Amino acid sequence: MNRLEIDWTRCDGHGLCATLLPDDVALDEWGFPVLRGREISAGAAPDVRRAILACPALALRFADR
Amino acid sequence: MTTLQDTRVRVIGEPRLLAGFDLGRLDRQRHHWTHGTQPDLTRETYTRLAESVGLRGRGGAAFPVALKLADLPARGIAAVVVNGAESEPVSRKDRLLLTVAPHLVLDGAVGLARALGAPHVLIAVHDAVAATSVREAIVERDDGVAIEVSDTPGRFVAGEARAVLSALEGGPAVPPGRRVLPTRKGYHRRPTFLSNVETFAQLAVLARLGSKGFSSTGLISEPGTQLLTIAGAVRQPGVIETPTGVPLDTVLQFAGAEPGPVLLGGYHGRWPARTDGLTLQRPDASAGIILALGSDTCPLGEVHRVAGWLASQSAGQCGPCVFGLAALVDDFGRLVRGEPAGWHDAQRHLGLVPGRGACAHPDGSARFLASALEVFGEDVRLHLGGGGGCGRPVRGVLPVPGGEW
Ligand code: SF4
Numbered sequence: 001m002n003r004l005e006i007d008w009t010r011c012d013g014h015g016l017c018a019t020l021l022p023d024d025v026a027l028d029e030w031g032f033p034v035l036r037g038r039e040i041s042a043g044a045a046p047d048v049r050r051a052i053l054a055c056p057a058l059a060l061r062f063a064d065r
Numbered sequence: 066m067t068t069l070q071d072t073r074v075r076v077i078g079e080p081r082l083l084a085g086f087d088l089g090r091l092d093r094q095r096h097h098w099t100h101g102t103q104p105d106l107t108r109e110t111y112t113r114l115a116e117s118v119g120l121r122g123r124g125g126a127a128f129p130v131a132l133k134l135a136d137l138p139a140r141g142i143a144a145v146v147v148n149g150a151e152s153e154p155v156s157r158k159d160r161l162l163l164t165v166a167p168h169l170v171l172d173g174a175v176g177l178a179r180a181l182g183a184p185h186v187l188i189a190v191h192d193a194v195a196a197t198s199v200r201e202a203i204v205e206r207d208d209g210v211a212i213e214v215s216d217t218p219g220r221f222v223a224g225e226a227r228a229v230l231s232a233l234e235g236g237p238a239v240p241p242g243r244r245v246l247p248t249r250k251g252y253h254r255r256p257t258f259l260s261n262v263e264t265f266a267q268l269a270v271l272a273r274l275g276s277k278g279f280s281s282t283g284l285i286s287e288p289g290t291q292l293l294t295i296a297g298a299v300r301q302p303g304v305i306e307t308p309t310g311v312p313l314d315t316v317l318q319f320a321g322a323e324p325g326p327v328l329l330g331g332y333h334g335r336w337p338a339r340t341d342g343l344t345l346q347r348p349d350a351s352a353g354i355i356l357a358l359g360s361d362t363c364p365l366g367e368v369h370r371v372a373g374w375l376a377s378q379s380a381g382q383c384g385p386c387v388f389g390l391a392a393l394v395d396d397f398g399r400l401v402r403g404e405p406a407g408w409h410d411a412q413r414h415l416g417l418v419p420g421r422g423a424c425a426h427p428d429g430s431a432r433f434l435a436s437a438l439e440v441f442g443e444d445v446r447l448h449l450g451g452g453g454g455c456g457r458p459v460r461g462v463l464p465v466p467g468g469e470w
C-alpha cells in the first residue's frame with residue numbers, strides 16, 4: 001500500500017526514474033517525471049526501492065501516507 | 066466612505082471587524098470602547114464556537130478553523146502564526162485590518178495562543194504601514210505572551226503558509242519540498258496554528274459575541290461578515306465589509322463596477338460564467354478578491370499579461386512549475402495573436418502543470434487560465450478566426466505588480 005512521490009524542489013529532470021520504472025513513470029516534454037499514480041505492489045517494491053536510491057537528486061520517494 | 070492608506074473602506078450592513086474605522090486607527094483605548102475586552106476562553110470553547118458558526122480561514126484555502134484546531138495535539142503547540150503576507154497583488158483587506166484594527170487581530174491571536182498554551186505569537190507582514198501599526202499596538206499591550214512581527218518579501222508564493230513559516234525561521238520564503246501540515250510540523254517543525262489575519266479578527270469578534278450573536282447576520286451555513294477587496298473596472302475600488310452570502314451583483318453595484326466578466330478569488334481564482342444569482346461565500350469567495358474586467362479591454366490579452374506575472378512569481382524550485390508556466394505564457398501569447406497551435410498547446414500544458422510542484426502555485430495558476438479559456442470561449446473564436454482578434458486593446462485592467470513583466 002504505497003505510492004511514489006516526487007520532491008519537486010529537488011528533481012532535476014534527469015529522467016533516470018522513467019528509464020528504471022517505465023510502468024510507473026513517464027516523462028513530460030521538459031523531461032520531468034509524470035507519475036502514473038498507481039499503488040506499488042509488493043512484487044514491484046524492490047525495483048522501486050532501487051530507483052529511489054538511484055535518483056541523483058534524492059527527489060524520488062515513497063509517499064508518507 | 067473613509068480612505069485609509071489609499072484604500073477606500075466601506076461597509077454594507079453592520080460593521081464588525083471595521084467597527085469604529087471611520088475615526089481612523091483604533092488604539093488600545095478606542096479598541097476597548099468599541100469592542101470591549103477579549104474574554105479568556107478555553108481551547109474547547111474556541112473549537113466549539115468555530116464549529117458552530119462554520120468559521121473558515123480567510124486566506125485562500127478556506128479551511129474550517131474547527132478542523133484545524135482539532136488537528137493540533139493536546140500539548141506542545143509551538144506558536145500561533147498570523148499570516149499577513151497578503152501576497153495576492155490586489156488584496157488590501159489584511160493590511161487594512163492590521164493598520165486600522167491591530168488590537169482586534171492581536172486579541173484573536175493572543176486569546177487563541179493562551180487557550181492553546183502556545184508561548185509565541187508570530188505575525189508575518191509585508192506592508193510597512195501595517196507592520197508599524199502592529200508594532201505600536203504591541204507596545205500598548207501586556208499579554209504575557211511573546212509577540213513578534215516579521216517582514217516577509219512581497220512575492221506571490223512568499224505568502225504560502227509553509228513559505229511564511231520558513232521565512233519566520235530565518236530561511237528563504239519558499240515552500241519546502243514536503244507537503245506537511247503546519248498543525249503537525251510547523252514553526253521549527255513543531256505543531257503550529259497558522260491562519261490569515263482576518264481569521265484572527267473574526268475569532269476575536271466570535272469570542273465576544275458568542276455563536277448566537279455572531280450568527281445574527283450573514284449565511285446560516287457560514288454566518289457573520291467578511292472583508293472583500295474589489296478592484297479593476299470599478300468606480301470605487303477598495304475594501305468592503307459585508308455579511309457573508311451577499312449577492313455578487315450587490316457588491317458590484319455598490320462599487321460601481323462596469324458590466325463585464327468578473328474574476329473571483331484573485332489570480333488563483335476563477336471566472337464564473339455569469340455573475341447574476343451568485344452569492345459570495347467560501348470557498349469561491351476565497352480571500353475575498355473581486356476583479357471586474359469591464360468590456361472595453363481584450364480579455365485574453367489581460368489574461369496573458371497576468372499569466373506572465375504568475376510565471377515570474379514561480380519560486381523557481383520545481384521544474385514543471387517553471388517550464389509549464391513559461392510554456393503557458395507562450396501559448397496564450399500565440400493564442401492572442403491568432404495562432405490555433407497556441408490554443409492546442411495551452412490545453413495540453415494546462416493538464417501538465419497542476420499537482421506538480423511543492424506548492425499550489427501551478428494548480429492555482431492553471432485553474433485561473435483554464436477558467437479563462439472556458440469563459441472567454443467567444444473571444445478565443447474571435448482571435449483564432451483570422452479577423453485579427455477581438456478588436457479591443459489590452460488596457461491593463463487586471464493589475465500586475467511592477468506594470469510590465
Ligand atoms: S531520477 Fe530523480 S531527478 Fe531524475 S527525473 Fe526522476 S525524480 Fe527527477
Ligand code: SF4
Pocket residue numbers: 008222239240378379380381382383384386387421422423424425426427
Ligand atoms: S510549485 Fe512553483 S511556486 Fe511552488 S515552490 Fe515549486 S517552483 Fe515555487
